[in-house]
Amino acid sequence: MKVALIGAELEENLGLRYMVSSLERAGHQAVIFPFNEEGEIPSVVRQVMAFGPEIAGLSMVFTGRGREFCRMAKALREAGFTGHLTSGGHFAALNCRQLLADFPEFDSVALGEGEELICELAASLPDLSGVAGFCYRSKDGTIALNPSRGNPENLDALPFPKRDTFHDYFGKPIASILSSRGCWRSCAFCSIDAWYRSGGGAKFRVRSIGNIVAEMKELYHRHGVRVFNFQDDNFFLPDPPKALARFTELRDTLWKEGVTDIAIAVKARPDSINREVMTVLDDLRVFRVFLGVENASEEGLRNLNRKSSREEIESALRILNDFDIHVAYNLLMFEPDATMDHILINLRFMERHIDNPFNFCRAEAYAATGLEKKLRDDGIISGDYFGFDYRIKDPRVETFHKVANYAFFDRNFNDYGLHYFNMEVDFSFQLLRRFHPELLTQELRSEVRCFIKETNLDTYRCLSRIWDLVQALDPADQEAVRGAMRGMRQRVDDGGIGLRARGERILERLRRAWTEKQPEVPREETAESLESVIFGGGAVPYTGIESLARPDADPVGLGFFGSLRTPVPYAEFKRRMEAGG
Known part of the structure; x- marks a missing residue:
């Protein structure tokens, strides 16, 4: 069966690339069609129609691009696509019933991680009544939902993502990679957390060191990759000693396999950073850490359910800067209960940390997040699922x-x-x-x-x-x-x-x-x-x-x-x- 996967591809879209590998292993033919901006709709539709798939899957991750993908679905139908049109990703899954009710072009929405779901979809068409993890349009036109069995526990069982080409910096090919999926915290603003909770099963799972090294070894020796961008929502483990042991094993095993001349980029929470673990990551030649500061006010941190403290933030920045690497952070300094005192605290934080690149914005509300529920409870939410809005109190x-x-x-x-x-x-x-x-x-x-x-x-x-x-x-x-x-x-x-x-x-x-x-x-x-x-x-x-x-x-x-x-x-x-x- 031919499957067209449509989504952003400005860098490696690991979600789609994992699905391609899984489909190919199941005997299907799958092609990724990059869709990076609305103006590309006509050309993408022409390419998809020329491919002639039985299934077209839209990777609807970002709320801000939700309407663009709905217009893509409409354009596909208008061009004569008669196959099964499905979607997946955070935005689609968390708004599945509304999406199917408002846009008849879609036949189904996948509710969790896509590798197993897309293969089960391909094996089960046209009847999805027995397929777990899908919201779909049944034969009588009503919208049905089959609860998910939970996201897969064993990440090592997944084939490595399909890769064809690589971006590079200064002649060094870069590859995106995941060592884990999910996160062990529940921040109020996080759609990632909401998505993993909605899928059921374990919210945070890790790959074995052997499995990670096998992928990195292949990329290093076969494709010349030297820069590894770890896209984990949080590269660290909740238990610091276990994180230290894990990174030590990763370092030693990579060195044993001859994977030495590399640089890595990771994301981290402030409460994950200590000197011992950073010493090991420095051996792995970490050159970038994006630090989830989010707010410098203790009350603001509590409002966002960050479960971290300003002392931990200050300590993390001090340690990271001592290692002389690229450290960047973001401030969600505007949130529903922010006060002028909180804003001043965040301004003084910028003043103290003027050495590190940063950005700032408002905490936005996404479907099924704690922030969305709070705004509804407080009666100050407006807009719709394509973009909620609110006024700060x-x-x-x-x-x-x-x-x-x-x-x-x-x-x-x-x-x-x-x-x-x-x-x-x-x-x-x-x-x-x-x-x-x-x-x-x-x-x-x-x-x-x-x-x-x-x-x-x-x-x-x-x-x-x-x-x-x-x-x-x-x-x-x-x-x-x-x-x-x-x-x-x-x-x-x-x-x-x-x-x-x-x-x-x-x-x-x-x-x-x-x-x-x-x-x-x-x-x-x-x-x-x-x-x-x-x-x-x-x-x-x-x-x-x-x-x-x-x-x-x-x-x-x-x-x-x-x-x-x-x-x-x-x-x-x-x-x-x-x-x-």
């Missing part, structure tokens, strides 16, 4: 959010958002440092670090200005609020222009530092470089934070050379670097 915080959201929209959420670009600059530097420290100088490191700090400082200044404006504003004076929104938007956008250009020049320098050392790439004819002017042709190499104390290290100036490169779009970078929900 404190009028001044609501005004602060309104001004900040408008002013920082491009910087936070645009395709070329400065905050994610700030992360990208640091990410690129740290990755190059892991593989080619001899190409970097103290002066170039200083430019990267100063760019991060000055971007953060500009954001902090603007948010502090909004704080002062809101203190003086009457939240009921909408004309004054709109004036503040327009004025701050202009200030934020104007400040971002120069910062963006500066970051582009730094990225170009990083690129040149690598390309000009590649023997197969002809050296471009360029003007005398800043390094040769400053260091007389003998650049001082940067080998780590400890080298800052060397007497011959003399970071200087802010000189740039080279042309601008094409920036990585926000959507692509976000999907590479973060988990979505």
Whole structure:
């Protein structure tokens, strides 16, 4: 049977790639059709129709793209697709009945992880009455739901995801990989947690070290992969000693198999970080940790059900920064019960941690999450399942959010958002440092670090200005609020222009530092470089934070050379670097 799988593919879509492998093992033919933006609907439909599948599956993970996928379903039917049209992922599963009721184009919705479900669907058509884990349209047109048996316990039994091509950074192929599924916490805002709970069975499961190493060994030796992006919702275990033992075994087994020249990126909760475990991860050449800070206020953490403390957050950042790696974080500083005191605590937190790239936003409500239930109980939810909305209870915080959201929209959420670009600059530097420290100088490191700090400082200044404006504003004076929104938007956008250009020049320098050392790439004819002017042709190499104390290290100036490169779009970078929900 032919199966078309349609979903985002800006990076490796592991969910779809696992399903392809499972379908092929069951004797079916499966093809992934990338669908990254609404404008691609006509071309994707043409490709799918040319393939001629009996099943088309839509990967509907993100609430923000829900309507686009519904329009894709409609376009497929209008093009003459008569096969079984199913969907899956967080958004589809958590809103399955509404989706089938509102959009007759869909025949079914899968309620859990897709590998076994898509194979059972292919084996059971046209009758789904005995297939667990599906919400479907029955023969009489009514909507039926067969409860899930729970997500699979044995992750080692799954075939490795199907891989054809790889992205690369500085000539090093990168692969996404999972060492576990689910999370052992229940944050109020998390659709991932809601999805795993709805599927039944164990919410958090891990692969064996042997199984992880087998996949990494194949990627390393057969495909030349050197960068491993662990997409686990939380790379760590709830028990620190067990996490330490697990990572030690992973390190030792990889080294035994000759998998040594690598770099890894992970996501973590603050309460997972300690020096012992980071020492082992440093042996594995971790270069990036995305830290789930979420809120710096103790009360805000409780409101979001984070089960972590500000002391743990401060400790985690201190430890991670001591290892001189790329550490980025996000602040959900706006939530229904936020007060102006909470906002001030988060602003002071930014001030103390001005060295680390960050972003900020409001905690959004998704179906079946604790936050959605709270908003319903409080009677302040609006919108529908394609996007719930609410007003923050404190009028001044609501005004602060309104001004900040408008002013920082491009910087936070645009395709070329400065905050994610700030992360990208640091990410690129740290990755190059892991593989080619001899190409970097103290002066170039200083430019990267100063760019991060000055971007953060500009954001902090603007948010502090909004704080002062809101203190003086009457939240009921909408004309004054709109004036503040327009004025701050202009200030934020104007400040971002120069910062963006500066970051582009730094990225170009990083690129040149690598390309000009590649023997197969002809050296471009360029003007005398800043390094040769400053260091007389003998650049001082940067080998780590400890080298800052060397007497011959003399970071200087802010000189740039080279042309601008094409920036990585926000959507692509976000999907590479973060988990979505």
